[in-house]
Amino acid sequence: MPDHFRFSYQGSTRGSTGRARASDRWSAADDASTAAPVNPLLATAVFAITFFLPITLPMGMAEAWVQWRSESGEPLKWDRREIEMEARLGGNEGATCLPRAEGVELYEFGPCWEDVVRSAADQYYRTDARLRIDITSSPAERTCIIGDGTNTITVGDTYCGYAFGDRSVAIAFNRYTIKNGIILESDVVFNTAVTWNSYSGPRRRLSNDTMLFDMHRVAIHEFGHTWGLYHPDESGQTVAAIMNSAVSDIDRLQPDDIEGILAIYGSKGISAGAADPPRVVLQAIAPITAEDRSTIRIRCEDEQSDCPVFLDCTDQGSGRAFSGALSDQIPAGGSFALSSADIVRITGGTPWDKRLTCKLRSPRDVSGQVWTRSGNGVLINNTAVAEPSYSEERYTVRLYSIPAPGGVDESNIRVHCPIDAHSDCDDIAIRCWEDDGTLHEGSLETVERGSVEHFQSQRLADLIDHRWQGMGLSCKLVSSFGITAQILTRTGGNALVNNSEVGRLPMQR
Ligand SMILES: [Zn+2]
Structure with a gap:
């Protein structure tokens, strides 16, 4: 099969095989918009992007996400909803929580950088498009090779050997087929020239007034590129979007970003999985062998949409995991009762020994109760937990x-x-x-x-x-x-x- 794909990268060192297109100027222009770039590198990047990106906008839309396009105008997308990426964030240092070796305590989403990028990737799974990035840990060097077929997440002072613009904090580039814009590979690199942590909310500064960058929101932005989104603000749009080209106080996917993802990949119909947020933790659910009988009652607190629910449980005796999804969604505002026997069936047919602790995961808001009837027939609501x-x-x-x-x-x-x-x-x-x-x-x-x-x-x-x-x-x-x-x-x-x-x-x- 002929080599019908190209690299996307910033700069022209590769000659004519790939022009400046994938460049990602997630710039450090922290206050103002991207107006009046004085930095020649920045200006070059802006020029390159607008020149090589033919953008078509839906007529009459006040706000619009933008899909990344190939030089010939093909919109870029994967032909599947699940991809793997290798996190090479620590090299071979042997620590379990990389790259904590630098002595950084993460404010949120941690404790490891890998947790941060996993959480960022999961934001796309939580949309109705259910796009999944399986992030695996790799002890490989913190380097990436564009074109080796491996999707990577790395950190470095260059990106796969190329120089960062001095306002770029991270870069994503996608390799794709020229013929139909199918993405084949995506690499994301975070620039080590700036200081990173992870947090939500407004941008923060260090005591010496330099910017402290939140890797979580930058990773959400870069993964947006991985899935094929581009910068709406660089196509003359004014819209609240994590996909705008400059780092801002926006720390999560916005409705416009989600609309873009749904338009490109379609809605998968909603189901619940292990990546959904836990909505409630229920404890001390009795096994089927006990004299006490437990029933858990789950309510769909969303009164507009049905709730899918995923059970993510652990047996306190063996420590074994029990997980599985409800086969049907709980109707909006409705409730559903599960016995211990139902839980056994849903989670694969093996009973547990002691007491089960279950997290109910759902993209929607759900609540739960544990009702236990003890050996002598007395029924109690066993949900109360002393919270810290x-x-x-x-x-x-x-x-x-x-x-x-x-x-x-x-x-x-x-x-x-x-x-x-x-x-x-x-x-x-x-x-x-x-x-x-x-x-x-x-x-x-x-x-x-x-x-x-x-x-x-x-x-x-x-x-x-x-x-x-x-x-x-x-x-x-x-x-x-x-x-x-x-x-x-x-x-x-x-x-x-x-x-x-x-x-x-x-x-x-
Ligand atoms: Zn970008």
Whole structure:
């Protein structure tokens, strides 16, 4: 098969095989628009882009996304909705969280740069077009080769050997077939000449007044190029779009960007998957073998659109993952009930052993409850979870009225380390007060990220080295992680109650 594709790159060092077209001037023009470029490189880039990009605009549209086009005017797009990209963000340094070697703590979307680009790529999956970039980690050198057929995400002071313009913070280029504009390869490079972090909201500056760039929004922009979008503002449009050519306070996909993606790829019809955001975490779902029977009830909080739901669950006993999607969408505003047996069926047919923790993922807003009928027939709403409050860089979870060990009521305390914690949750301080105000302290060893540590009141008594009477103990769990906790109590009649809920008015300012 003849070589019918070309490279896209900035500059003309490749002679006539590829002109300046893919150049991506995600410029550092941080304040004003791109008006009046004084930098000759910038001016060149603007010229090159407008010259080589024949843009056709739909008539009469006040706002319009722009599709990247080949020199012959073919709109560029992939012939599929799922592509793989290799993240080469760390070289061979052997660290697990690359390139944290530089000592950077990411403000958001971390802890690793790879997490940042994954989150950015997922934004396209969350549109109805369901475009997916599977990002794999690679220990390869942080370099890219245009034309080797591998889609890469790299960092460097050049892009695949070419010089960045001095206002370019990142570049994406696509290789495609001349005949029909089918994209064959996409490479994204972040310029190491600027300082990176990841955060949402307005742009931030360092103390020396230089710009601190948010890799998350820049990656969303670059992946827009990967999928075939171009800069609306460079075709005479004024529209709010992450695809505009300059980095701005826009930190996520805008309706115009999404419209563009949907126009190019079409709507896949909505389904839910592992890349959708978790909407609610439900804990302590009983296995089918238990005497307690659990039912989870899921409500589609979106009152206009139906809700697809993906179950993303972990067994606290084996740590095994159970996942799968509901076969039907929940009607807008409606609810759907699932038994433990239904969950087994949806997640592949194998029952779990202990208690299941499930995240309900959906592109729409959904809520959930766990109802558990205990062995003796008593039904309880088992949803209440003690949520952490945050102050002075510490999270605090409060548990009240914990029954003493050895009495007729036996409590099981469940501490959950969220899957999005920066690491395993360690160093959890336990501070408990008796009714007369006497303080007893202890600490809990590590709870693995994404898992639940559960223990009974006897163990709590050991941890704080104190035994109390009746329900005369209230505790705080204090840590640097957003842990949650539940306290389930088996009462004298073998009924189970969830006593995590506490009456409390919201804090007044
Ligand atoms: Zn761009």
